[in-house]
Amino acid sequence: MTRTTRTRYAAVVAVAAVALSACGGGSSSSSAGGDSSEPVQGGDLTIARAADAISMDKTTTFDNNSIYVMQQMMQPLFTVSDDGSEVQPLLATGYEVSDDQLTYTITLRDDVSFTNGDPMTAEDVKFSLDENTATGSDGWGFVNAAIDTVSVVDDQTVTVALKYPWAPLIADLSIFANGIIPADYDGQTAEQFYEAPVGTGPFVWDEWQRGQYLKLTANPDYWGDAGPYLDSVTWTVVPDANTRKLQLQGGQIDIDDTPDWSSFESLSSTPGVTATAFPSTRMDYIAFNQQVEPFSDVHVRRAIAFAIDRESMVDAVLYGNGEAANSLLSPGTPYYDESVEGPTFDLDEARAEMAQSSVPDGFSTSLLIASGDPNQASVAQIMQSQLAELGIDMEIRQLEPTANKQARLASDFDMTISAWTMDIPDPDQWTSFAVDPEGGSHSAFTYWDDQAVIDLNQQAQREIDSDARQDLYTQIQEQAGESAFLAYLYYSPYAYAMTESVQGFQVTPLGNYPLAEVYKTP
Amino acid sequence: MFDRLRFVPIRLLQSIPVVFGVTVVVFFMVHLLPGNPALVLLGQSATPERVAALNDQLGLNEPLWDQYLTFLGNLFQLDLGQSITYQRPVTELVASAVPITLSLLAYALVLSLAISIPLAALAASAPGRVRDAAVRAFTLLGQGMPQFWVGIMLILLLGVKARAFPVGGYGQTPAEHLYYLFLPALTLAIAMSPTTIRSLRASTINVLGSDYVGTARSKGAAGIPLFRQHVLRNAAIPTVSIIGVNLGYLVGGSLVIEKVFAVPGLGSLMVNAIFARDFPTIQAVALVVALFVVVVGILTDVVYTAVDPRVDLASQERA
Numbered sequence: 001m002t003r004t005t006r007t008r009y010a011a012v013v014a015v016a017a018v019a020l021s022a023c024g025g026g027s028s029s030s031s032a033g034g035d036s037s038e039p040v041q042g043g044d045l046t047i048a049r050a051a052d053a054i055s056m057d058k059t060t061t062f063d064n065n066s067i068y069v070m071q072q073m074m075q076p077l078f079t080v081s082d083d084g085s086e087v088q089p090l091l092a093t094g095y096e097v098s099d100d101q102l103t104y105t106i107t108l109r110d111d112v113s114f115t116n117g118d119p120m121t122a123e124d125v126k127f128s129l130d131e132n133t134a135t136g137s138d139g140w141g142f143v144n145a146a147i148d149t150v151s152v153v154d155d156q157t158v159t160v161a162l163k164y165p166w167a168p169l170i171a172d173l174s175i176f177a178n179g180i181i182p183a184d185y186d187g188q189t190a191e192q193f194y195e196a197p198v199g200t201g202p203f204v205w206d207e208w209q210r211g212q213y214l215k216l217t218a219n220p221d222y223w224g225d226a227g228p229y230l231d232s233v234t235w236t237v238v239p240d241a242n243t244r245k246l247q248l249q250g251g252q253i254d255i256d257d258t259p260d261w262s263s264f265e266s267l268s269s270t271p272g273v274t275a276t277a278f279p280s281t282r283m284d285y286i287a288f289n290q291q292v293e294p295f296s297d298v299h300v301r302r303a304i305a306f307a308i309d310r311e312s313m314v315d316a317v318l319y320g321n322g323e324a325a326n327s328l329l330s331p332g333t334p335y336y337d338e339s340v341e342g343p344t345f346d347l348d349e350a351r352a353e354m355a356q357s358s359v360p361d362g363f364s365t366s367l368l369i370a371s372g373d374p375n376q377a378s379v380a381q382i383m384q385s386q387l388a389e390l391g392i393d394m395e396i397r398q399l400e401p402t403a404n405k406q407a408r409l410a411s412d413f414d415m416t417i418s419a420w421t422m423d424i425p426d427p428d429q430w431t432s433f434a435v436d437p438e439g440g441s442h443s444a445f446t447y448w449d450d451q452a453v454i455d456l457n458q459q460a461q462r463e464i465d466s467d468a469r470q471d472l473y474t475q476i477q478e479q480a481g482e483s484a485f486l487a488y489l490y491y492s493p494y495a496y497a498m499t500e501s502v503q504g505f506q507v508t509p510l511g512n513y514p515l516a517e518v519y520k521t522p
Numbered sequence: 523m524f525d526r527l528r529f530v531p532i533r534l535l536q537s538i539p540v541v542f543g544v545t546v547v548v549f550f551m552v553h554l555l556p557g558n559p560a561l562v563l564l565g566q567s568a569t570p571e572r573v574a575a576l577n578d579q580l581g582l583n584e585p586l587w588d589q590y591l592t593f594l595g596n597l598f599q600l601d602l603g604q605s606i607t608y609q610r611p612v613t614e615l616v617a618s619a620v621p622i623t624l625s626l627l628a629y630a631l632v633l634s635l636a637i638s639i640p641l642a643a644l645a646a647s648a649p650g651r652v653r654d655a656a657v658r659a660f661t662l663l664g665q666g667m668p669q670f671w672v673g674i675m676l677i678l679l680l681g682v683k684a685r686a687f688p689v690g691g692y693g694q695t696p697a698e699h700l701y702y703l704f705l706p707a708l709t710l711a712i713a714m715s716p717t718t719i720r721s722l723r724a725s726t727i728n729v730l731g732s733d734y735v736g737t738a739r740s741k742g743a744a745g746i747p748l749f750r751q752h753v754l755r756n757a758a759i760p761t762v763s764i765i766g767v768n769l770g771y772l773v774g775g776s777l778v779i780e781k782v783f784a785v786p787g788l789g790s791l792m793v794n795a796i797f798a799r800d801f802p803t804i805q806a807v808a809l810v811v812a813l814f815v816v817v818v819g820i821l822t823d824v825v826y827t828a829v830d831p832r833v834d835l836a837s838q839e840r841a
Binding site: 048051052054055062063064137138209210211212236237238239240242243246247249250251252399400401402403405406407409410419420421433439440441 | 556781
């Protein structure tokens with residue numbers, strides 16, 4: 001789509017929207033949680049989503065549907081702010097860093113109890129952090145790789161001694177896997193404990209019928225100032241997006257987790273329903289396999305990166321609910337720099353890069369996508385026609401989702417579509433995965449290996465001063481953009497639709513949604 | 523009567539190699555799929571090293587034959603293994619899904635008979651007339667509509683517009699189950715009834731023209747009593763086999779319908795297990811479905827023998 005037709009299209013949509021709202025009457029706003037009325041006590045919240053949770057073991061579970069549930073029961077020492085930009089104390093009251101930056105002294109709240117009635121103490125904190133560290137690479141232990149020892153000073157104080165200076169430590173402690181549970185699993189085995197976990201959170205374990213529903217009930221003795229207002233929260237499993245949408249419209253559920261973008265508009269114009277796009281840390285990108293020629297040639301990668309019309313993709317795939325990506329980092333990630341200029345759509349620039357490359361007349365290649373994913377299929381089709389203008393003959397190769405992952409891990413692809421979402425409010429988790437070949441994934445499976453950027457990344461890991469860190473991460477974002485080792489596509493928000501009675505539902509850029517302060521109006 | 527059921531144990535014996543064959547084929551086919559459970563479990567953090575380590579821990583790096591023999595050995599002790607995804611016994615997962623799918627199928631069968639018998643009788647009572655044409659048009663329509671589409675239409679009309687039924691789910695009490703499963707069962711029944719109606723209509727027309735019906739008529743029998751006492755039982759004989767075969771297919775159809783209606787039965791369990799490469803669960807569900815088809819086949823023959831005293835399957839087995 002050219003710029004003029006796009007403008008015209010936008011004008012038509014705007015006119016249609018005005019017409020619709022004029023005759024529809026009850027069309028809803030698209031902001032949630034903005035209600036200033038007094039919270040209402042009571043009520044049961046039902047959230048429908050495509051898949052069930054799989055485990056409540058916080059240290060070895062990588063599945064978001066599980067993580068979003070366990071976070072309501074088990075809380076970490078620190079947590080991310082609503083906008084994702086900073087880390088705030090939760091079960092901790094604060095911390096101090098030693099001059100050599102190798103020892104963190106963390107003080108704990110003295111008014112926190114577990115839902116079994118026991119007060120939370122430094123012993124529990126040490127046990128919980130050590131438990132996660134011990135999982136190593138079989139779980140989330142790798143996040144704690146910099147931790148040497150955790151020691152109890154007194155009931156309300158622990159020290160964390162590091163093997164080397166490590167700037168992301170406090171962000172790392174805010175991950176769910178470092179959530180605090182009673183020492184020695186409250187006298188049970190780990191397996192027994194995670195069948196019905198106990199934590200300090202606003203909700204307590206109730207019941208799980210696997211494949212059907214998972215239910216938590218309110219913790220009446222919650223230590224926090226506000227909430228929980230709801231009596232219970234139930235997550236149901238409704239695999240089909242269309243069925244979830246109809247259940248919401250039929251009033252059978254309160255929240256539809258991840259409605260299709262294609263139905264987002266119609267949901268937000270349904271009376272009594274609110275559809276909200278929450279800013280995320282998700283960045284979708286094209287990865288070039290540099291082991292396959294001609295992708296080791298920076299000009300080829302840059303040519304493709306310039307040839308991609310990201311705005312069209314945002315319109316076609318996200319129905320306008322997102323932004324073209326300019327950087328390796330997403331706007332919801334700390335140290336994101338919006339002034340960084342990643343390649344943007346410019347066919348002249350793309351042709352100039354192709355002319356300088358090793359394959360000025362074009363070449364044949366393929367793009368690996370996951371079958372059954374309409375978003376990836378749209379991106380692939382748009383790319384196919386745009387690359388044809390550079391003489392690049394791109395075949396679309398579809399594999400079933402798990403087979404697709406297998407091919408990516410085995411570097412069995414030319415180009416592939418992938419995405420990253422942050423688990424920790426610190427860029428390091430992603431940058432170490434993406435730019436450092438030693439990060440375990442050969443630089444996000446691209447085999448990109450640029451010593452200057454690797455050095456910058458390692459410096460940033462050890463830099464405590466946030467201004468200096470910003471400078472380092474800006475340089476990484478600039479150099480990664482210039483090398484076009486990935487072609488960034490777009491930043492897509494998290495889609496949720498809910499009935500208008502749901503108040504205070506907020507999703508952080510990391511994807512989790514604390515439910516303590518959510519309530520339902522009658 | 524019992525004498526005529528002697529074929530049942532023989533059929534059961536014959537089904538052992540069938541079920542065994544299914545376990546072999548399913549086991550090796552699922553392992554031919556590219557990808558493994560560790561890839562799915564580790565999510566975006568999967569790296570080749572961590573995937574290899576987790577597969578090792580899950581015992582998936584053992585030779586396939588060893589894994590199969592372990593599976594078979596456990597099977598003889600009625601142990602279907604641990605689900606890789608949920609880390610709990612597969613038997614537990616299957617045991618909670620089987621009653622759901624079975625009740626869905628039974629419900630669908632009852633509804634489809636409730637639709638088919640009156641419509642077939644109506645059509646057969648006046649072959650070639652308007653009501654016959656109307657019933658035949660309905661069967662064509664029923665056959666032509668894809669199941670998932672019928673399901674979505676029923677949800678839209680009866681769930682969203684009329685709000686008479688819930689939009690998917692299963693409920694928590696037996697009464698709720700009946701209520702929640704009505705629409706999916708109706709969807710399956712609509713898919714199943716066209717062949718039943720056609721078969722029943724054809725055989726009813728046949729039976730209505732036979733001498734014994736003529737005799738019954740001459741003795742004053744007519745209307746519904748005539749149909750119930752003299753026609754239905756004889757006309758039902760060919761239809762029983764057709765329903766038996768259809769029930770086998772219906773298990774496949776229920777995979778799609780369970781997804782549309784968010785019914786947590788065997789179909790949902792199977793689909794999720796395939797995406798997650800949860801091998802033990804896939805094998806267990808395949809085994810249960812194979813057993814189901816075998817049992818339905820035998821039950822069909824039992825019903826067949828009961829409806830038609832002339833049929834003697836036991837003597838055929840001997841021949």
